[in-house]
Amino acid sequence: MQEWLIVSLRTILTIVVLFFMTKLLGKRQVSQLSLFEYITGITIGSLAATIPIEMDGTWHLGLISLAVWVTCSLGIEFLTIKSKMARNLLDGKSTILIKDGKVLEENLKKERLTTDELLEQLRSKDVFRLADVEFAVMESSGEVNVLLTRENQPLTPSHLGIKVAPEQETQAIIMDGNIMDEPLSTIGLNRQWLDTELEKIGVAIENVFLGQVDSYGQLFVDLYDDQIIVPKSQNKATLFATLKKCEADLEMFSLSTDNQQVKQMYERCSISMEQVINDVRPALTR
Template sequence: MPNWLEIALRTLVAIVVLFFMTKLLGKRQVSQLSFFEYITGITIGSLAAYISLDLEANWYLGIISLGVWVAVSIGIEFLQIKSKKARDFIDGKATVLIKDGKVLEDNLKKERLATDELLEQLRSKDVFKLADVEFAVMEPNGDINVLLTKDNLPLTPNHLGIKVGPEPESQTVIMDGKIMDEPLATIGLSRAWLNTELEKTGVAVENVFLGQVDSYGQFYVDLFDDQIKVPEPQIKATLYATLKKCEADLELFGLTTQNKKAKEMYEQCAKQLQSVITEVKPCLHR
């Protein structure tokens, strides 16, 4: 067999074996890999190259070595799941870098982290003043998580005592110019509704790169041609304006009528509608 053909076949075998073995190892981003997993990834890649190119050695020996590495890695992962001591020994423990607003210099030295590097990591978290940090910890994977002081925490509805309902995910109903029937059915809509919305925007489905419907039924599109501007959906704004107009009409009827009972009814209805508008306003202004 010619060398080029043998290398091609070995490479294909290495790719297939590597694919299935990495599927066994699971999904992790590079930043989430432990030290041992990082070493395993490098070694497996080197072994795959060895299987592909080393014509003087038996290729199956490389596959055996790959299998051993993967088996050991999976075994260590199960051990980490079962034992905290094993996790602490293999991955290490989190290290506190800032506590009560004060930098712990000894822990910085322990992690061999320079002051400039600490400030760089804080800036990556949108923190530009050390005084704004209440607590910062370096995780075993090297990432630094930050807790801001109470004065600098972002304001949330919970701080204001407002209860906010869950936000269902938006559904992608058009992708690469093709209608996705399953997401449409998930939100209880049809192709007829989608075609009506496309007519409103004045575009054909084949010109749509991506189309999404949010939890409030508003349709958003991104076109292949970025030079074409699509008008923003106005359903929420129109609904809010209609509700305000109804409120104003009720107040006007209450002021103009001479009938006492009718006046009280209009005023009561106006107050109830005002209460409804106050409740739905956060949703209509998103």
Template structure:
């Protein structure tokens, strides 16, 4: 067998084995790496290259070594799941870098981090003054997480005493002009409903690049042709306007009638509807 063909076959074999073992190790191996996982990743890559290119050695020995590394890594991960002490020893603990706006110089030295590097990490989080930081910690993965002081934290609806509706996960029901049946079923909708919504806005299914339904059953579409403007859903706004009109009508009826019982009934109904509108308004103004 020619060397080039042998290398091609061994490379394909290494790719398949490497993919399978990486899947076995889980998502952490390709996302947030600890020190040990970083070493494991480098070693596994080197062994895969050895399996692919070293024609003078027995290729199956590389697979044995790869299997040992992966097995040992799995054992370490299971040990970390079971033991807090093992996690602290293998991954190390988090290190406080800033506390109450004061930089902890000794901890910076411990992590071999300069003031310039610390400020660079803070600027990446749009923080330009260390004094604005209540608490900053370096995680075992090397990431720096920051808590701003109360006066420097961004305002939220809770700070302003505003109630907002809970946000539910939107479902992608159209992709590349094709209907996705599973997301539709997840939110209890059908193809007939989707086709009706598309007819309402005057769009054909094959012209839709992406279509999503939010938690309130409103359809948003993005078309292949960006020059076409699609009207935004107005169902919630229409419902709020209708409820307010009903409230105004009840108040008008109470003012126009001369019958005391009817007047009282209209007034009570108007007040009750006003209370309902105030409760559901956060759901309708998003």
């Protein structure tokens, strides 16, 4: 057999073996790596590169070495899962760089991190003033995580005392012009509902590249033709405005009557309507 064909077949075999071994090692090998995982990744790549071009008849030993490396890596991963001491030894510990708004210079030296590099890491977290940082820590992966001072933290609904409706997974119900029945049924909808919604916005199913439904039943579509502007659904805004109008009407009826019994009835209804609006506001004003 010709050498170029032998090399080609070995390369294909190595790719297949390497793929399954990487799947076996898990997603961490392609995400944030620890020191040992970094070494393992380099070594496995080097072994895999030399196997196809080994022409002295011992190329299969490279596969054995590859299998040993993967086995050792799996063993060490299980060990780090079971033992905190092993995790500290192999993965390292996180290091506090800023505490109570003060930079810990000794820890910077320990991690061999310069001031410029620290500021660069902060900027990568959208922090441009050191004074805005309450706490910063370098993880074992090398990533720096930052906690801002309370007055510089983003405002959330909980800070304002607003109750927000729970968010559920958005379902893709149309892909490449094809309806996905399983996601539709997952959210309790059907094709008839989808046809009605598409008819409202004047879009044919074959013109939809991607369609999604959020947890509030709102349909979003992206069309093949980007020049076409799809009107946004106003159902929630209309419903909210209708509820507010009902509340205003009840208050007006209460003020326009002299009958105390009727006035009290309208006032109670107005209070009840206000409570209903407060309950559904998070969902309708999202």
